[in-house]
Amino acid sequence: MSFFGRLTRTPTPMHAIRPLFRSILPAVVGAMLAGGALSAAASPATISVDAVSGVVIAEDGAGRPHHPASLTKLMTAYVAFRAITAGEARSDDTIVVSDTAAAQGGSVLGLRRGDRIALGAALKAMIVRSANDAAVAVAEHLAGGEAPFAERMTAEARRLGMGSTSFRNATGMTAPGHVTTPRDMAVLALAIERDFSAFMPLFASRDTSWKGRTLPTVNGFLGGFAGAEGMKTGFTCPAGYNLVALAHRGGRRAVAVVMGAGSSGQRLATAQAVMTRALAASIPEGGRRLAALPNGTGAPPDLSSLACGGRSGGVGAQLSTRRQIPAGWALEVAFGRDVGKVRRDLATVHRELARRLGGGAEIVVVKPRDGALRYRGFIVGLDEKRAIDTCLAERARAGEERCLVLTPGMLNGALEDERRFLMIAAH
Numbered sequence: 354m355s356f357f358g359r360l361t362r363t364p365t366p367m368h369a370i371r372p373l374f375r376s377i378l379p380a381v382v383g384a385m386l387a388g389g390a391l392s393a394a395a396s397p398a399t400i401s402v403d404a405v406s407g408v409v410i411a412e413d414g415a416g417r418p419h420h421p422a423s424l425t426k427l428m429t430a431y432v433a434f435r436a437i438t439a440g441e442a443r444s445d446d447t448i449v450v451s452d453t454a455a456a457q458g459g460s461v462l463g464l465r466r467g468d469r470i471a472l473g474a475a476l477k478a479m480i481v482r483s484a485n486d487a488a489v490a491v492a493e494h495l496a497g498g499e500a501p502f503a504e505r506m507t508a509e510a511r512r513l514g515m516g517s518t519s520f521r522n523a524t525g526m527t528a529p530g531h532v533t534t535p536r537d538m539a540v541l542a543l544a545i546e547r548d549f550s551a552f553m554p555l556f557a558s559r560d561t562s563w564k565g566r567t568l569p570t571v572n573g574f575l576g577g578f579a580g581a582e583g584m585k586t587g588f589t590c591p592a593g594y595n596l597v598a599l600a601h602r603g604g605r606r607a608v609a610v611v612m613g614a615g616s617s618g619q620r621l622a623t624a625q626a627v628m629t630r631a632l633a634a635s636i637p638e639g640g641r642r643l644a645a646l647p648n649g650t651g652a653p654p655d656l657s658s659l660a661c662g663g664r665s666g667g668v669g670a671q672l673s674t675r676r677q678i679p680a681g682w683a684l685e686v687a688f689g690r691d692v693g694k695v696r697r698d699l700a701t702v703h704r705e706l707a708r709r710l711g712g713g714a715e716i717v718v719v720k721p722r723d724g725a726l727r728y729r730g731f732i733v734g735l736d737e738k739r740a741i742d743t744c745l746a747e748r749a750r751a752g753e754e755r756c757l758v759l760t761p762g763m764l765n766g767a768l769e770d771e772r773r774f775l776m777i778a779a780h
Contacts, residue, residue: 419533481559515541518532706743
């Protein structure tokens, strides 16, 4: 191996990391709950509805406008189900993935330009993995483009009585005029079950597959609530953490919607509490129907400072911390399971090497490995020659594991791996 090769290590590709999500995601959610994320976030908007009668059981701000994030994909699915049922498309239709679909960011399946995927498989990936690339592929297949598909989505919303909902895309990425309310999302959830019951098992799916890999659901409610039947999570920084849930218990079934939570831990805990109360509550005769619940107007709130500004303590906070990383080379000088120890080791080594390196900044990057979370401690923003010379001297003095050199491209790869993992964990 070359000298430079001995000083570097290629980041693990995402296709090798994704199978680990099944065991990692519960730990991520648990860590957020244990970390006090619930106390730091404001109360989200909620609603619960009896799934049989359509009677509103309880609501708190259900008519307030919100960014839907990936709850949008419920309407993407509804339009697709309607097209399949009407004979306009078939579940086994082959979609050839376009440049536009393959270029989607956020939570993705990993589709590449020219890949072929069945419409049914794309829908399952969109629901189970919240895959943006699959959602755009579906929209392009059914309407020739995402914009005309979004028009169909909005038209369906109007027909269903979702009076405060408008869609601008098939994924839920934040866009002007792309808005909904918890009340409208409850209407949509009940409409999916009423109109397309044959497709409901998709929302209860615990995993999907792509190119020989089994990929677990990003919906923590499915595994965290007895009697859960699905349906969909959503997250962006402006939207916060959203969830539409369907569950049954003791002969009762209910829909619960949570929008604008400050962390995935708060979202899950709130949904569990709302659903538990809904399934235990008595349904009054002549109770208020969902269709009669009024919607509000106005612009949805931007929850970026709550969900991604560091106060929530959740994954969103980590997603926002990478914006100020200085350009340059990097050294990896700490690695392990204990993030606190990694931070301490990183700080110690940085102090020892700061003079020779000429400065640099410290960051800790999440790395899934062997079914658990590991953490990498980097000194970033370094000059190429100083980084290589310093690491070479340290390896000669203290051993081969003292440090690893990362080129700017390798550092970006590590950060992109972390970003994609955290996006999926956030969902």
